[in-house]
Amino acid sequence: KCETQCDNTEQSACLKDKGIEVKQNAKFDKYTRSIQKALANYKPCTTDANDVNCTCYASGIKRDLAPYKSTGFTRKMIEDAGKYGTRYKIYGNQLYREDNCMFPARCQGIEHFLLQLLPELRNMDLVINTRDYPQLHTSWQHKGPVFSFSKTTEYLDIMYPAWTFWAGGPATKLHPTGIGRWDLMREKLEKVSKAIPWLEKEEIGFFRGSRTSDERDSLILLSRRNPQLVEAQYTKNQAWKSPKDTLDAPPANEVSFEDHCKYKYLFNFRGVAASFRLKHLFLCESLVFHVGDEWQEFFYHQLKPWVHYVPLHSYPSQQEYEDILNYFKSHDQLAQQIAQRGHQFIVQHLRMQDIKCYWRKLLKRYGKLMKYEVKPDETMKRIRSSRDEL
Numbered sequence: 001k002c003e004t005q006c007d008n009t010e011q012s013a014c015l016k017d018k019g020i021e022v023k024q025n026a027k028f029d030k031y032t033r034s035i036q037k038a039l040a041n042y043k044p045c046t047t048d049a050n051d052v053n054c055t056c057y058a059s060g061i062k063r064d065l066a067p068y069k070s071t072g073f074t075r076k077m078i079e080d081a082g083k084y085g086t087r088y089k090i091y092g093n094q095l096y097r098e099d100n101c102m103f104p105a106r107c108q109g110i111e112h113f114l115l116q117l118l119p120e121l122r123n124m125d126l127v128i129n130t131r132d133y134p135q136l137h138t139s140w141q142h143k144g145p146v147f148s149f150s151k152t153t154e155y156l157d158i159m160y161p162a163w164t165f166w167a168g169g170p171a172t173k174l175h176p177t178g179i180g181r182w183d184l185m186r187e188k189l190e191k192v193s194k195a196i197p198w199l200e201k202e203e204i205g206f207f208r209g210s211r212t213s214d215e216r217d218s219l220i221l222l223s224r225r226n227p228q229l230v231e232a233q234y235t236k237n238q239a240w241k242s243p244k245d246t247l248d249a250p251p252a253n254e255v256s257f258e259d260h261c262k263y264k265y266l267f268n269f270r271g272v273a274a275s276f277r278l279k280h281l282f283l284c285e286s287l288v289f290h291v292g293d294e295w296q297e298f299f300y301h302q303l304k305p306w307v308h309y310v311p312l313h314s315y316p317s318q319q320e321y322e323d324i325l326n327y328f329k330s331h332d333q334l335a336q337q338i339a340q341r342g343h344q345f346i347v348q349h350l351r352m353q354d355i356k357c358y359w360r361k362l363l364k365r366y367g368k369l370m371k372y373e374v375k376p377d378e379t380m381k382r383i384r385s386s387r388d389e390l
């Protein structure tokens with residue numbers, strides 16, 4: 001265009017435009033190639049859509065238990081690990097816990113699953129960390145075992161499905177007792193996502209949440225500069241003290257998960273550890289942009305970049321957000337296909353039965369590594385299911 005149509009006075013501006021266009025095309029080609037390559041290499045984790053044995057997640061359990069394969073768990077290891085979490089015991093098909101639980105609703109969210117599995121489980125001792133942060137850094141001397149809901153590859157913690165699948169998730173104005181009941185949330189968001197078809201979604205990037213990590217800042221700043229492209233704002237959480245905690249702006253109103261589904265492009269970030277929002281975003285059947293790949297939950301390893309979601313490296317610049325959003329705005333079909341695959345994966349493989357199946361598989365394999373005779377402990381209290389109490 002420049003060579004044929006630009007006269008001399010316009011030549012330099014025209015060449016500059018052309019340079020921008022060439023650069024943009026190169027970036028766009030790179031994204032297209034990443035998608036093509038990921039799809040060519042992608043093998044679904046199972047051909048059984050019902051995946052009754054949660055086979056998709058088995059490799060994660062194997063990896064987390066591998067450091068203990070030769071040693072198993074001795075009484076001393078478990079006793080030493082006790083200070084890193086809440087001590088539980090399964091004995092005679094009953095569940096026991098030390099009296100004190102730092103976050104009672106989180107313990108309830110864990111116990112909901114353990115109680116259902118008792119008839120199938122042998123005697124064992126467990127240390128379950130209910131804090132957000134994992135406990136066993138690989139460079140430390142302590143080797144565990146400790147269960148945590150999230151970790152990076154720098155930690156030895158054994159991952160378990162977070163309490164929030166049932167109870168004890170973050171409390172917000174919209175969920176004053178804490179986000180939980182994934183089963184009900186799935187049903188609700190499935191309905192909403194069907195009611196808002198792809199073509200009716202607003203072509204805008206969306207994020208709502210608190211400033212639990214400054215990795216979120218550049219998206220918030222881009223939204224302030226270019227609100228037509230991105231609508232991202234910080235809300236107040238319990239730790240909020242001043243507008244500094246919402247990046248020098250008043251806290252925004254909270255937005256329900258249902259209302260997230262109105263937007264075509266949804267952003268996920270780490271918080272203190274992994275953020276629970278990722279699974280909800282997929283249910284909207286919008287395109288999920290997942291920033292940073294360090295912080296994991298037990299199911300993340302089966303979600304593949306460019307196949308199920310759009311990966312962004314940690315701390316993206318505003319320019320990088322603009323580039324990738326502009327790419328998908330001009331490649332709508334590719335965006336929709338990725339959104340559909342991500343949605344389908346979560347619908348098919350992150351059902352309540354998959355959470356229960358994961359706990360079962362994890363604890364059966366864990367139990368086989370107990371190297372000593374588990375004994376009753378009278379200082380612990382028995383945890384009963386609400387059904388027992390009736």
Ligand SMILES: O=c1ccn([C@@H]2O[C@H](COP(=O)(O)OP(=O)(O)O[C@H]3O[C@H](CO)[C@@H](O)[C@H](O)[C@H]3O)[C@@H](O)[C@H]2O)c(=O)[nH]1
Pocket residue numbers: 132169170172179208209210211212213235237253254255256257270271272273274275276277
């Ligand atoms: O307007 C809003 C704001 C938040 N949320 C949801 O509320 C939850 C909490 O959000 P946020 O305040 O941004 O906290 P996160 O950083 O996502 O999660 C924090 O809280 C979790 C539970 O304690 C920890 O596991 C994380 O590591 C920690 O960073 C998330 O599921 C959000 O999707 C909404 O639905 N609407």
